[in-house]
Amino acid sequence: MASTVAVTTEPHPEAAGYRTLALAACTHLCEHLYVGVITIILPVIAAAMGLSLAQVGLLVSVRSLGGGVLNLPSGFLADVWGRRKALLSTALLLIGLGFLFMSFAGGYWQLMLFMTLGSLGVGMYHPQAMSILSDTYKTRRGFALGFHDTGGNTGEIMAPLATGLLLTTLSWQGTLRVWAVLPLAMAVAFFALARTSEQRRLSRGDIGRLFRSGVLRNAQIRHMVALSVLRTMAQTAFVAFLPLYLTNQLHMGIGLVGFYLSVLFFAGSVSPSFAGWISDRMGRLPCLLAGLFITAVCIFMLPALPPGLALGTGLIVLGVAMYALRPVIFATAMESAPPEVGATIVGVLFTGNMGFSFLSPLIAGLLGDRFGLSLSLASIGVFPLAAAGVVTWHLLRGEAATPLRSAEAKPHAP
Structure with a gap:
């Protein structure tokens, strides 16, 4: 006999205010800090421990694997168990403990173990946070997810600057201990202060039915996964090859x-909130089509822009368009399936991104070896152009994100 628990009253956005949203943005900052801090501090640790390049590469690979392996399982667990706030706080706890324990690592394998611990927290984070915001701010879903993205992007900007300053006065161990404080504090703060709805615990039959209809057999979700993967492939390759182009081709x-690079990242840090807000009012698909088209055109044109004002302006427009797309994609996907599988949807999207985005730098590199960096950089625009084709297909068919029937519509057996 299946057991269920009743859904608690969901806090209305006006009742919840913006406290939960602000707390979620701060937790996203902590999650992005982990990746950024490790990136900056790893060369210092490698020098102090005498690590080889192969050992450093293995650390980075294990960190990336740890950050991706829990996306889908943690999303599914959140939908089944329903305690998303507890799971999000656990993710932050793992990130903070990863920082702290790494500072006491006495050797390479201990360092890898504790780095993986923090990476598991990174992998658990997004399904919980984004499904919480999607449910709490249903009428402002795009804005909420965009503001959450802005918090994470702020962490990316903050991490290298602050870590560099800390390393001028502290050892790498001391620097990691300082960074451990923020995620540990935010784990407690979010659990204690955030107002979230508790997800219903579903029967086994409902879980299987919703996963099949809401995820596996949902054409809109498949299209959004393709869209998300193509956007991520463009961003991954462009961020990797822009420094090479500026250094080797323009001799900067x-x-x-x-x-x-700072111009690109800063423009991208502020745009998600505005894009989400606009998509709440104008519709998701038109915003996606405009953003993808602008992204493709900017990338195609970038090699023709001379250094100075033209190049800087091009990077600003590109940063705004490219980084603005993710919250709109996630909002569209989460409106295309029953809310009971919202966290699983996030896990599916992130797993798809992780599984395919590594291909785009390889493709760009092969093209660069054969045809040069200018054509290699411009070719990255094919990915957002293909994604725009997916959106155009939706618009031509007259499709919009239409929520599927949820488990609430079907009475449960006692």
Whole structure:
């Protein structure tokens, strides 16, 4: 006999205010800090421990694997168990403990173990956070997910600057201990202060039915996965090859390269909130089509832009368009399936991104070896152009994100 628990009253956005949203944005900042801090501090640790390049590469690979392996399982667990706030706080706890325990690592294998611990927290994070926001701010879903993205992007900007400053006065161990405080504090703060709805615990029959109809057999979800993968492939390859293009093709110094990258990242850090807000009012698919088309055109044109104002302006427009797309994609996907599988949807999207995005830098590299960096960089625009084709297909068929029937519509057996 299946057991269920009743759904608690969901806090209305006006009642919940923006406290939960602000807390979620801060937790996303902590999650992005982990990746950014490790990236900056790893060369210092490698020098102190005398690690080989192969050992460093293995650490990075294990970190990436740990960050991706829990996306789908943790999303499914959140939908089945329903305690998403507890799971999100656990993810932050793992990130904080990863920082802390790494600072006490006495050797390579201990370092790898504790780095993996933090990476597991990173992998658990997104399905919980994004499904919580999607349910709590249903009428402002795009804005909420966009503001959450802005918090994470702020962490990416903050991590290298703050870590570099800390390393000028502290050892790498001391720096990691300082960074451990923030995610540990946010784990407690979110659990204690965030107002979220508790997800219904579903019967086994409902879980299987909703997963099959809401995920596996849902054409809209498949299209959104393809869209998300193509967007991520474009971003991954472009961020990897822009520094190479600026250095080798335009012969810029490292300081100027850093400046142009900062322009791109800063533009991308603020745009998700605005894009989500606009999509709440104008519709998801038109915003996606416009953003993808602008992204493709900017990438195609970038090699023709001279250094200076033209290149800087092009990177600003590209950063705004490319980074604005993710919250709109996730909002569209989560409106295309029953809310009971929202966390699983997030896990599916992130797993798809992880499973395919590694291909785009390889493709760009092969093209660069054969045809040069300019054509290699411009070719990355094919990915958002293909994604725009997916959106156009939806629009031509007159499709919009239409929520499927949820488990609430079907009475449960006692």
